Amino acid sequence: SQQGEExxxxxxxxxxxxxxxxxxxxxxxxxxxxxxxxxGRGLVHxxxxxxxxxxxxxxxxxxxxxxxxxxxxxxITASRAADTASYFCATDASYSGAGSYQLTFGKGTKLxxxx
Amino acid sequence: xxxVIQSPRHEVTEMGQEVTLRCKPISGHDYLFxxxxxxxxxxxxxxxxxxxxxxxxxxMPEDRFSAKMPNASFSTLKIQPSEPRDSAVYxxxxxxxPGTGHYNEQFFGPGTRLTVL
Numbered sequence: 001s002q003q004g005e006e007x008x009x010x011x012x013x014x015x016x017x018x019x020x021x022x023x024x025x026x027x028x029x030x031x032x033x034x035x036x037x038x039x040g041r042g043l044v045h046x047x048x049x050x051x052x053x054x055x056x057x058x059x060x061x062x063x064x065x066x067x068x069x070x071x072x073x074x075x076i077t078a079s080r081a082a083d084t085a086s087y088f089c090a091t092d093a094s095y096s097g098a099g100s101y102q103l104t105f106g107k108g109t110k111l112x113x114x115x
Numbered sequence: 116x117x118x119v120i121q122s123p124r125h126e127v128t129e130m131g132q133e134v135t136l137r138c139k140p141i142s143g144h145d146y147l148f149x150x151x152x153x154x155x156x157x158x159x160x161x162x163x164x165x166x167x168x169x170x171x172x173x174x175m176p177e178d179r180f181s182a183k184m185p186n187a188s189f190s191t192l193k194i195q196p197s198e199p200r201d202s203a204v205y206x207x208x209x210x211x212x213p214g215t216g217h218y219n220e221q222f223f224g225p226g227t228r229l230t231v232l
Contacts, residue, residue: 031219042119042206042223043158088158092219101146101210101219102171107157 004032004089004106012112019076021109023089024069032065033090033103034074043088043105046074081115119224121207127230133195136227138207139188146210148221149182149192153203164190197231204228 007022023032031050035043049056049065049072056063062075076083090103120139128134140147148163162172167184175182179198184190194201208221 033220042208042225043221044223045220048220090221101165102160102163103219103221104160105158 004091004104006087006089006106006109008109009107010110010112012114013079015079015081015113015115017079019079019083019111019113021074021087021111023072023074023106025072025089025091026070027091029067029091031092032063032072034061034063034072035088035090035105037086037088037108039085046087076111079111079113081113084111084113086110119207119209119222121205121224121227123227124225125228125230127232128197129232130198131196132231133193134197134201134229134231136192136205136207136229138190138192138224140190140207140209141211141222142188143215144209144211144222145187146212146221147184147190148208148210149190150206150208151203152206152226158206161192194229197229199231202229202231 004023004025013019029051031048033048034046036046037043047058047061047063049063051067060077065072086108088105088108090105092103122137145166149161150158151161152158161174162182163170164184180194182192204226206223206226208223210221211217
């Protein structure tokens with residue numbers, strides 16, 4: 001079953017604008033990750049946020065996590081044409097406070113950045 | 116490191132034929148995952164291994180699918196007999212052990228695009 005669900009399914013923006021993607025999940029987690037997939041390629045890890053963290057930055061990426069709402073957002077600032085890709089959130093399952101190596105991926109948000 | 120290596124990159128076969136997909140994980144990684152990606156169902160975990168031992172194969176769709184990991188540097192996913200509904204992109208991913216700074220992060224291969232006619 002799908003743990004993470006991204007919203008929106010597709011997003012089209014102009015270069016230079018910010019892109020925000022959201023992810024909702026259902027069960028307790030140990031951490032949440034975001035991955036990017038370029039067309040025809042494998043997924044690439046972007047950032048991991050632990051359940052005791054609320055916000056994390058990496059370059060132009062900003063991730064927030066709200067465990068009370070079981071939701072996360074990924075913000076890409078000053079977007080570039082090269083950011084065009086699908087973005088997936090992935091959650092592990094939390095068993096008695098320990099994490100799981102098994103991840104469940106959402107269906108992704110397809111981002112198009114128009115030059 | 117060359118990253119996760121998968122072969123073949125593309126496979127076209129006829130219904131009923133046996134298909135074998137191959138994966139070489141990143142050296143030193145002790146977790147290996149097989150996924151299937153389709154437009155309808157997204158990315159589905161089929162099976163994963165830890166130290167060459169299958170841990171969870173509940174995602175394997177049916178008995179036609181089997182996976183092995185004979186050693187730390189090689190894994191196969193076999194479909195026998197193949198059916199048109201098996202057409203998808205199959206990904207292999209690997210993860211390093213704890214304490215490496217990349218806990219729980221999965222490194223994906225480029226995938227094998229399988230078409231069953």
